[in-house]
Amino acid sequence: MTIPSHIIDMLHKVRARFQIEPIQERMLPSDAEFTTLRPVRKASVSSVEKYWNRLQETASPMDQNALADPLTMADPDVFSANIENFIGTVKMPVGVIGPLRINGLNAHGDFHVPMATTEAALVASYARGAYASTKSGGISTALLYEGVIRTPAFVFDDLLNAGMFVEWVVNEIEPLKAAAESTTQHGKLVSVEPVVDNNIVFLICRYTTGDAAGQNMVTIATNALCENIAARCPITMKAWYIEGNFSGDKKASFLGLVTGRGRKVSASVTLTAEVVEKTLGTSVQAMLDYGQVANLGSHLSGQLGAQAHFANGLAALYIATGQDAACVAESAIGITRMEPRGDDLFCSVTMPNILVGSVGGGTSLPSQSAGLNILGLKGAGKGSALAEVAAATCLCGEISIVAAIAAGHFTRAHENLARHR
Structure with missing residues (x-):
């Protein structure tokens, strides 16, 4: 068997870059003494200071001020139930979209949806989808099934x-x-x-x-x-x-796609041809044409389901409202559909694994509590409505990205809002 020339070239470059003896010395076991960090649950001003004293070799006072800011340090214990070895809080930009009109079994009304992200253009895209959906009468949502599993x-x-x-x-x-x-x-x-x-x-x-x-x-x-x-x-x-790695916990799985894990929600809207043209800058037929190609790409690449970018909307919403962000790994599977309805465009998402809560977890933390309050969905009796809002938000993202790519605006939008901001 002949080794391809590009592989040989790559190996030559690797060998030229690394000298064997220094690498061997650097990778030898070290018997130098060190003091390991042991998990500490109870956060206090003194415990935070202790950890920052340990980090002085790599972190500056400016870093400490950024994470252990005065507002955070006013009551460090408020975070004790959610983290160990506490050293501060991370500030992420939070944007808002809406009003997003939802006509749902559990979520009903006009919602402003907070989204925490560092990806420029994301909030603008979801806001555009929300505007188009609301102009067309709003998104219908239904919680179809619920059941969190452990296997x-x-x-x-x-x-x-x-x-x-x-x-x-x-x-x-x-x-x-x-x-x-x-x-x-x-x-x-x-x-x-x-x-x-x-x-x-x-x-x-x-x-x-x-x-x-x-x-x-x-x-x-x-x-x-x-x-x-x-x-x-x-x-x-x-x-x-306790877990046989069968449940799909924080993993995309066929079991989750078929039977659901968490809350299964469908959301749909029929966009008028006028809204597609004036708000989204494209046509119904152009969106259908691109949707057909994108659906083929989903199947050929072996995706679980067929959708454009559920993870973007879910991650931003989960972080803003105190959900377990790692659950995006399983929540971000499902099906996006776009079909003609006369001259108009029917758009829907079905998401079988939405894992959200209006109580518990990180929902009581100050910033995340504020996010839920913006939605009006904090506390008992609001979990199902929050799941429907999550699905509706993802539908907004699907509408906007399909329109942008169909119209040839996708790259330009990211250049204007991200690279050249």
Whole structure:
């Protein structure tokens, strides 16, 4: 087999750049003494100062002032429930779009949506989509399904024992449900679905979580369920694990796309031809033509679903409202559709994995609480409406980016709003 010449050239460059002996010395184990950081939950002025004293070799007083600013340091303990080894807060630019009119089962009215991002042009793009949607009468939204899942795994000697275990679980659902729900006031175990792979059994434990995103809630509840199984099940098991990496937690998965994990929401709007032309600067047919190509690209590249950039809108909204930003990894899958409706354009998104909460997590932190207050969706009874707002916001982004690329404005917009700002 002949090695391609470009690979040989690359290897020659690597060899010329690095000298073996200095690299070997630099990579030898070091036995120099050091003091490791141990997790500290309780934040105080003195604990923050202690950490900054440690960082003096690399960080300047200006860095300390930027993160440990006076407003943050007025009450460091307010952050203790959300972080360890606290040294300050990060300030991100927050923009707002709207009013975004939503005609939903849970979200109904005109919303101003806060979006935290460092990507210039993003807020402008979503604002344009929101304006076009509102001019066309608003976005219809519906929460179709909800259920946050945790998937513990149980290991047995053989397939026979795995099968006997499943039979036992099926007959013991009620006491297992009671054990899980004893850990939470708001979580409800709605189903347990066994998946057998020879001697290993995964239990898909699905919960409703009230107005919370519910990641920690379902973990604690499922742990109680598993301990109840371990204590009472007569089938000998070799091991059990609280999560078998089957649930799709913070990962895009086919399971999430098909069955959902979190809140499944559909959002749609019919844009009038006049709005498409005057507000978006293109035509219905041009958007349909590009949408067809983009849909093909989604399939050929193996995307889970078919959409343009859900992650942009979700990340900005999640950060602004105190959601777990890592959940964007699983929340940002779904389907965008654009179809003709006479002379007009029907646009929709269906998102099966929206993980948001109006209570719990980071929603009580000062800046994030302010973001939810701007929406009018902080506190109990608002979680489902927040999920519908998230889907509607993503639809605005899909409309705007498809219009921009169809019209040939995408690059120019980023040059004007980002590079040449």
